[in-house]
Amino acid sequence: MNFPILSSLILLPIVGALFLFFTKDKEGNNLTAKYVALFTTVVNFLISIYLWISFDQSTSSFQFVEDRVWIEGFINYKVGVDGISILFIILTTFITPICIISVNNSVKNRLRDFLIAILIMESFMIGVFCALDLVVFYLFFEAGLIPMFLIIGIWGGARRVYSAFKFFLYTLLGSVLMLVAIISIYWITGTTDVVQLYEIGIDVKYQNLLWLAFFSSFAVKTPMWPVHTWLPDAHVEAPTAGSVLLAAILLKMAGYGFIRFSLGLFPIASEVFTPLIYTLSVIAIIFTSLIALMQEDMKKLIAYSSVAHMGFVTLGIFTLQQQGIEGSIIQMISHGLVSAALFLTVGVVYDRMHSRLISTYGGLVSVIPKYSILFMLFALASLGLPGTSGFIGEFLILMGAFKDNFLVAVIASIGVILGAAYMLWLYKRVVFGKLINEDLKKILDLNRSEYFILSCLAVPILFFGFYPDPLINTIEVSVTDLINMHNSNIASK
Amino acid sequence: MENLNLVLPEIFISLSIMFLLVLGVFKKDSSKIIFILSLFAILITAIITINETFSVSRETLFNESVVIDSLSSLMKIITLVGGFLVLVISSSYLKTFKIYNIEYPILILSSILGMMVMISSNDLIVFYMGLELQSLALYVLATYNRDQLKSSEAGLKYFVLSALSSGLLLYGCSLVYGFSGSTNFDIISNQLNSNEYVLTFGIVFILVGLAFKISAVPFHMWAPDVYEGSPTTVTLFFTMVPKIAALTVFIRFLYVPFLNLIDQWQMIIVFLSIASMIFGAVAAIGQTNIKRLIAYSSISHIGYTLAGLATASNEGIQSSIIYISIYVVMNLALFCCLLMLRRKDQYYEDISDLSGLSKNHPILSLCLLVILFSLAGIPPLAGFFAKFYVFIAVLEQSMYFLAIVGLLSTVVAAFYYLRIIKIIYFDKEKDKYDTDHSLWLKFSLTVSTILILLYFIFPSQLIEVVSRINII
Numbered sequence: 030m031n032f033p034i035l036s037s038l039i040l041l042p043i044v045g046a047l048f049l050f051f052t053k054d055k056e057g058n059n060l061t062a063k064y065v066a067l068f069t070t071v072v073n074f075l076i077s078i079y080l081w082i083s084f085d086q087s088t089s090s091f092q093f094v095e096d097r098v099w100i101e102g103f104i105n106y107k108v109g110v111d112g113i114s115i116l117f118i119i120l121t122t123f124i125t126p127i128c129i130i131s132v133n134n135s136v137k138n139r140l141r142d143f144l145i146a147i148l149i150m151e152s153f154m155i156g157v158f159c160a161l162d163l164v165v166f167y168l169f170f171e172a173g174l175i176p177m178f179l180i181i182g183i184w185g186g187a188r189r190v191y192s193a194f195k196f197f198l199y200t201l202l203g204s205v206l207m208l209v210a211i212i213s214i215y216w217i218t219g220t221t222d223v224v225q226l227y228e229i230g231i232d233v234k235y236q237n238l239l240w241l242a243f244f245s246s247f248a249v250k251t252p253m254w255p256v257h258t259w260l261p262d263a264h265v266e267a268p269t270a271g272s273v274l275l276a277a278i279l280l281k282m283a284g285y286g287f288i289r290f291s292l293g294l295f296p297i298a299s300e301v302f303t304p305l306i307y308t309l310s311v312i313a314i315i316f317t318s319l320i321a322l323m324q325e326d327m328k329k330l331i332a333y334s335s336v337a338h339m340g341f342v343t344l345g346i347f348t349l350q351q352q353g354i355e356g357s358i359i360q361m362i363s364h365g366l367v368s369a370a371l372f373l374t375v376g377v378v379y380d381r382m383h384s385r386l387i388s389t390y391g392g393l394v395s396v397i398p399k400y401s402i403l404f405m406l407f408a409l410a411s412l413g414l415p416g417t418s419g420f421i422g423e424f425l426i427l428m429g430a431f432k433d434n435f436l437v438a439v440i441a442s443i444g445v446i447l448g449a450a451y452m453l454w455l456y457k458r459v460v461f462g463k464l465i466n467e468d469l470k471k472i473l474d475l476n477r478s479e480y481f482i483l484s485c486l487a488v489p490i491l492f493f494g495f496y497p498d499p500l501i502n503t504i505e506v507s508v509t510d511l512i513n514m515h516n517s518n519i520a521s522k
Numbered sequence: 523m524e525n526l527n528l529v530l531p532e533i534f535i536s537l538s539i540m541f542l543l544v545l546g547v548f549k550k551d552s553s554k555i556i557f558i559l560s561l562f563a564i565l566i567t568a569i570i571t572i573n574e575t576f577s578v579s580r581e582t583l584f585n586e587s588v589v590i591d592s593l594s595s596l597m598k599i600i601t602l603v604g605g606f607l608v609l610v611i612s613s614s615y616l617k618t619f620k621i622y623n624i625e626y627p628i629l630i631l632s633s634i635l636g637m638m639v640m641i642s643s644n645d646l647i648v649f650y651m652g653l654e655l656q657s658l659a660l661y662v663l664a665t666y667n668r669d670q671l672k673s674s675e676a677g678l679k680y681f682v683l684s685a686l687s688s689g690l691l692l693y694g695c696s697l698v699y700g701f702s703g704s705t706n707f708d709i710i711s712n713q714l715n716s717n718e719y720v721l722t723f724g725i726v727f728i729l730v731g732l733a734f735k736i737s738a739v740p741f742h743m744w745a746p747d748v749y750e751g752s753p754t755t756v757t758l759f760f761t762m763v764p765k766i767a768a769l770t771v772f773i774r775f776l777y778v779p780f781l782n783l784i785d786q787w788q789m790i791i792v793f794l795s796i797a798s799m800i801f802g803a804v805a806a807i808g809q810t811n812i813k814r815l816i817a818y819s820s821i822s823h824i825g826y827t828l829a830g831l832a833t834a835s836n837e838g839i840q841s842s843i844i845y846i847s848i849y850v851v852m853n854l855a856l857f858c859c860l861l862m863l864r865r866k867d868q869y870y871e872d873i874s875d876l877s878g879l880s881k882n883h884p885i886l887s888l889c890l891l892v893i894l895f896s897l898a899g900i901p902p903l904a905g906f907f908a909k910f911y912v913f914i915a916v917l918e919q920s921m922y923f924l925a926i927v928g929l930l931s932t933v934v935a936a937f938y939y940l941r942i943i944k945i946i947y948f949d950k951e952k953d954k955y956d957t958d959h960s961l962w963l964k965f966s967l968t969v970s971t972i973l974i975l976l977y978f979i980f981p982s983q984l985i986e987v988v989s990r991i992n993i994i
Contacts (some may be wrong), residue, residue, distance in 0.1 A: 101982045164910075168901040168978070175895055178940070182948050190948055194940060201900075201936055205929035208910075212917045212925075 033095050035108045035159050038076055038118065039152050042125075045069030046148040049141055059140045063129065066144040070126040070151065077122040084115055086502050089510035091161060091224060099165075107161040107222060112507030113358060116500065117158040117278075117285055120365045123489075124277045125151045127482045128270040131373055136184050136268055143184055143270075146176040150274060157282050163211045163221040163290075170246075170282060171204055177271070177279065185266040192259075192266035199259040203249030210242035214294075226294055230518065233297050240298035243291055250283035253343060254313040257336045264332035265385070269376030272328065276335050276368035281361045284342045288354065292346065292511060296518040299347065306347040307437050313340030314444035321451040326385045327375045330455055331368060334411060337444060338364045344441055345426035349515060353429020354508050359500055360422025363410070363493065367419055370407040370486040374400070377479055378459075381472050387455065392464030397474040401460045403483045408456045410490045412449040417494040524583050528590045531571045531598065532638050538563035539631050546624035553624050560627035561609055564634070568602040571595055586706055587645035589774075592990040594642045596843070597770045601641065604763040604850055605634045610962045611861060612755035618867050619667055619753065626666065630759065633659035637767035644778070646695045646705040649771060653691075653735070656764060657684055663759065664752045676751025683744045684734070691731025697724030698779075710779035722786045728775060729790055735768040738828060739797040742821050749817035754869065757813055758857040761820050762850045769846055772831060773839055777993045784834050791832040796927050798825030803934040807941075812860055812871050815938065816853075819897065822935055823849050829928055830912045833919045840988045841911040847984065848908040848977070851970050855893045858967035862886055865955050873942060878951025887946050889971045896974045898939040899932045904977035911985075 048069075049062055085092060091109035099106040110118065128147055136143045153176070156169035174197055182193035215221050218229050231239065249256045260280075264272050292299050314337050321333035338360065345357030377400060378393070379385055394401040410417035413424075423445060430438035464470065475483065493500055526533070542556050542563070549555075575595040582589050609630055616622040636656030643649035661684070665677025699705055701721050702713040714721065730741060737745040749757045776787060802822025809815040827849070830842030863870040880887035896905035909932065916925045977984075 099981065100985065168906075171901045171906075175900060178943075179891075179947065182944060190944055193948075194937070194944070197940060198933060198937060202930070202933045205933060206926070208913070209917065209922070209925050209929060212910075212914050213922075215914070216918055 034076065034080060035093050035110065035155075036095055038073060038080070038122070039108075039156050039159070041073050041076070042069055042148040042151040042155075046145045046152075049145050049148070052141070062141040062144055063132070066129050066148060067126055069148060070122065070129055073151070074119075074122040074126060077119045080110070081115060081119055081503070084110070084112075084503070086112065087506060089507040094161070104164045104221060105162055106165060107224075108156075108159040108165070109161045109224075110159050112504045113288055113511075114158045114285065116358065116362055116503060117281055118155055120281070120362055121151060121154045121158065121278050124273065124365065124369055127369065127373075127485060128273050130478055130482050131273070131376065132268075132270050136270070139183065143180070143268075146180050147270065147274070150176040150180070154274075154278050154282070158285060161223045163214065163223065163226075166223075166286075166290075167204070167208060167211055170286075171201070173279065173282075174200060177275070180271040180274075181263055181267045184268040184271065186268075187266070188262070189266045192262040195259045196263040199256070200246075200249055203246040203256070206242040207246035210239045214239065223289070223293070227514065231294055236295040236298035237301060240291060240295040240302060243286070243295075244302070247283040247286045247291065248309075250286075251280060251339050251343060252283075252336060253309045253340070254316060254336070255309075257313070257317065260336060261329050261332040264335070264372075265326060265328045269372055269379070272372040272376075273369045276331075276372060277365040280335060280339055281365060284339065284346065284357065284361050287343065287346050288358070288511070292349070292354075292515060296515045299349070299515075300519060303347045303349070306343055307434065310340040310344035310347075311437055311440050311444075313337060314344070314441055315447065318444055318447035318451060322447070322454065324451075325387055327387055327455065327459070328372070328385050330387075330451065331371045331375065334448065334451065335364070335368055337448060338368075338411075340444070341423060341426050341441065344437070345422075345429055348426070348429035348433040349512065350429035350432050351508060351512055352425045353433070354511065355501060355504055356422050356425025356427075356429055358504050358508070359418065359493075359497060360426060362500065363418035363422045363490070366486050366490050367407055367410045367417075370403075370483060370490070371411060373479075373483060373486070374404045374407060377475065378472070382468065387458050389466060390459040390469065391462040391466065393460045393469065393472070395464055396469060396472055399474050399480065403475075403487060404460060405456060406487055406490070408452045410494070412452045413445060415494070416491070418490050418497070420494060421497045421500075525581070527574050528578065528581055528583060529588065529642075530574050531567045532635065532642075534570055535563060535567045535631060535635050535638070538567075539628060539635065542624070542628055542631070546628065553622050556624045557609070557613060557622075557627050560631055561606060563631060564602050564606045564609065568599055568606070571598050571602065582644060586708060587648045588642050589644035589707075590642060593770065593773065593843075593993060596987065596991065597641045597766055598638050600847060600850065601634060601637050601763055601766050604766065604854075605630055605759070607854055607966055608755060608759045608763070611758075611858065611960070611966055614960045614963070615753065615755050615861055615869070618864070618869070621667055621753070625662070629659045629663050629666075632656075633663070633759075634763070637763065640767045641770045643771070644707045644774070646699065646707075650688075650692065650695065652767075653771075654688065656767065657688065660684075660760070660764065663756045664748055666756055667753045670751075672751035673753060674751075676748045679751075680744055680748045687731045687734035687741065690727050690734075694724045694727025694729075694731060697721070697727065700724075702779075707774065707778040711781065714779070714782050721783065725780055725783060725787055726790065729787065729794075732768060732772055732775065733794055736765050736772070736824050737817075737821055738794045738824050739801040739821060742798070742801070745821060746814045746817040749820075750811055750813045754813065754857065754860060754871070757816070758854070761816060761853050761857075765820075765824065766846055766850065769827060769831075769842065772828075773842070773993060776831065777834075777839065781834075781994065788832060788834060791828055792921070792924055795825050795828035795832055796924065798822060798828065799928050799931040800825075800934075803931045803938075806935070806938045809938075810873055812873055812876075812942075815873065815942075816856065819935070819938075820853070822931065823897075825931075826909060826912050826928060829924055830915050832924065833915045833921065834994075835915060835919060836992050836994050837918060838912075838915040839993055840985075840991055841915040843988050843991065844911050844984055845908040847988075848904045848974075851973055852893055852896055852905060855889065855967055855970035855974060856897070858963055858970065859886060859890050859893065861963060862959055862967070863955055864959075865953065870955075873945060875952070876942065876946050877949040879946045881951040882954045883957075889967055890946055891943060892971050892975050894939045894943050898936040900936070902978040904974040907977060907981055 094109035153173040160166035317336040324330035345353040413419040580591040633656040639652030667673040734741040806818035896903035
């Protein structure tokens with residue numbers, strides 16, 4: 030048996046968290062704790078890069094599979110990666126160290142506990158992306174609620190309690206139906222192993238209800254209109270690092286779930302419900318873009334833009350076209366990088382001015398030029414300017430959509446314009462214009478660590494914008510096989 | 523000649539009770555020694571139970587009125603362990619209230635004896651005898667802190683309502699006897715003619731009586747008051763141990779004599795289950811006293827246990843037993859935390875007293891965090907697996923409505939558990955509590971919390987033990 034590389038990816042952050050737990054909590058800036066956490070996550074990132082390098086791109090079967098008996102004769106602890114999930118794992122291990130570097134100013138008290146929560150969160154998120162058993166997936170999927178609830182509730186802003194409750198209860202409510210569906214699948218087919226389920230297939234007469242049960246969970250987590258309302262609250266009140274984790278990784282769990290489970294397990298139901306997804310996605314794109322235009326709070330604006338971007342993702346997945354699904358995956362990766370960067374840029378000025386209101390700012394370009402340049406890059410990436418990773422995703426999704434449904438694609442394209450409108454208007458109001466607020470004159474430009482993490486995010490955004498091949502090569506075979514499997518399922522019906 | 527070894531645990535514990543009683547009467551200031559001796563008595567009983575009965579698959583004694591099988595031996599062991607832990611962590615609490623007397627351990631031992639008789643009973647009369655023995659001991663225990671008005675009130679309330687329910691139960695028993703001609707479970711099962719509608723009345727009366735004992739809705743009214751008024755350690759005993767015995771009797775009643783009448787009682791159990799889950803979850807939201815809150819939460823947990831029983835399958839029964847075992851551990855841990863909220867000889871039991879606990883007592887709050895999330899059924903903690911097994915059994919029988927209602931009520935229940943976590947972690951801190959707790963208290967809390975936290979690593983063991991139980 031080979032070295033259990035995926036389990037070590039999952040376990041390493043927990044080991045780090047345990048280590049932190051037994052160190053003494055110092056008041057103030059606890060550098061030791063930070064270095065421990067940073068070291069753990071960087072090592073994890075390096076392992077995941079090694080995983081990517083040794084990953085075989087020419088096959089769509091699961092690699093690095095570990096299969097252990099967990100509950101006798103019932104559930105196996107089974108993990109593995111294919112071209113789709115490996116990118117999300119790397120995204121997770123890449124974003125987490127950035128979060129840890131960014132906690133400098135935003136987290137004032139109980140830094141050690143905060144880092145423990147983030148490390149545990151990382152474990153669960155990696156677990157979600159490599160679980161190959163429905164029950165194991167559910168465990169990781171739900172367990173993530175606990176650290177996130179604490180991150181929002183303890184270290185959040187003024188309305189943190191309300192937001193934490195809303196986040197927790199909304200997602201829990203969505204997920205319990207998925208649990209019913211998972212157990213039902215077990216009784217229908219006799220297994221919860223995803224690979225076996227792909228082969229066996231699930232009887233057509235059950236598919237619609239099961240699909241809806243999974244949908245109820247993923248729709249809340251994505252979030253899709255009209256169950257998106259927890260997201261702005263959670264985002265706004267969470268500390269910067271929490272918002273970054275939420276936007277960059279937590280939202281991707283649902284998109285990943287749609288591809289892996291909804292498409293993979295219920296092909297016929299996915300076909301049946303495509304109009305529903307199209308409708309909700311298009312509403313999400315247009316409606317939340319319009320809402321984003323009206324926001325006065327920067328974090329809220331970005332939160333609504335996340336909903337709109339995830340609308341593109343769900344649209345792309347259910348085009349059931351090669352380009353659409355590839356586009357969705359790239360859009361998710363890109364949104365992970367861009368939204369993380371945007372939340373961090375907002376965090377930078379928030380730490381200095383303690384205000385998220387757009388009206389507080391204006392004319393920043395004359396006092397903090399470095400910041401303004403990076404902010405511009407991220408804003409442009411968010412609206413999908415060619416040359417940034419955001420463009421590749423949106424372009425592929427729209428291409429897939431045009432193949433499948435012309436009308437939907439046209440409406441979604443309007444969303445792209447709206448996206449440009451709210452991002453550019455935000456940028457204009459914050460960075461350009463006259464410097465009216467006197468306090469702003471004393472604002473400091475990016476310090477070294479902020480400059481470092483924002484550059485870390487800028488590099489892949491630009492790199493994959495110009496050269497998306499590494500991403501596309503990784504996912505291509507897996508997506509092709511997924512589509513083929515889907516088509517053969519439809520044909521055999 | 524009967525093989526008396528099989529009832530050796532009961533014989534031993536009753537002899538110990540008599541001995542301790544005599545010792546207590548004749549020796550002055552003997553409370554400490556009696557506490558220690560009763561702990562040993564429970565321990566030895568548990569060892570005897572494991573030695574003599576654990577490998578027995580099914581034996582009957584005394585004209586088949588007592589049955590020893592894997593169900594009874596497992597439940598007896600859980601009962602004894604529960605009783606032992608309650609006794610071991612009570613002493614400092616009792617000393618604070620100056621009620622550290624010889625009666626306390628002896629009453630606990632008597633009620634345990636009653637429960638063991640109940641668990642093994644295969645006959646209506648034996649069952650009723652055991653039930654009354656444990657109930658009478660529990661009435662006295664509820665009033666144990668007799669200088670406090672609330673404690674006396676709790677005991678009186680419990681006595682009056684419990685006597686009423688015992689009356690109903692006895693009436694049901696007499697109806698069953700009248701129409702089947704026997705009090706023995708196995709004979710009743712053979713004599714049953716499912717067309718006898720009067721028998722249904724008998725079953726309903728018996729179920730009402732039993733539902734009262736495990737405080738399932740709509741027979742739960744006594745629970746919040748009694749739980750709140752009784753001394754905390756007695757409340758701990760109430761929430762754990764009698765439920766195990768009553769659940770066993772529930773299982774035996776439904777699946778030995780009345781299995782053929784499943785159409786008659788299945789709907790009743792489903793109703794009790796759904797009503798308990800929903801009511802327990804909703805009513806707990808408004809509570810301010812932790813003990814009252816635990817009362818409502820135990821009502822909703824009983825609802826999940828009943829959901830497993832409603833399936834009429836071995837898997838369902840096994841899942842209920844797993845549920846109650848995990849619930850016992852969680853409850854024990856929760857009460858350990860409650861007993862640690864002590865400042866200058868005064869115990870605090872309001873939810874607001876937990877405010878900001880995480881600043882001054884990080885470890886205690888972490889334990890509470892784990893326990894509460896586990897009670898709410900969030901993976902990967904033990905509480906999730908408890909619910910998971912129950913719903914697996916429920917869905918195997920395609921009882922979708924029960925499963926969906928149950929899972930939705932976990933979301934409601936999650937709200938009030940989260941509220942406590944919010945108070946512990948998000949609110950302003952209060953004064954520090956004392957930290958000089960007894961070693962046993964700390965030990966029980968640590969062990970139970972670790973069990974809850976790490977259950978997911980070895981989930982198979984518990985299933986293996988329980989899977990020997992095949993009633994149907």
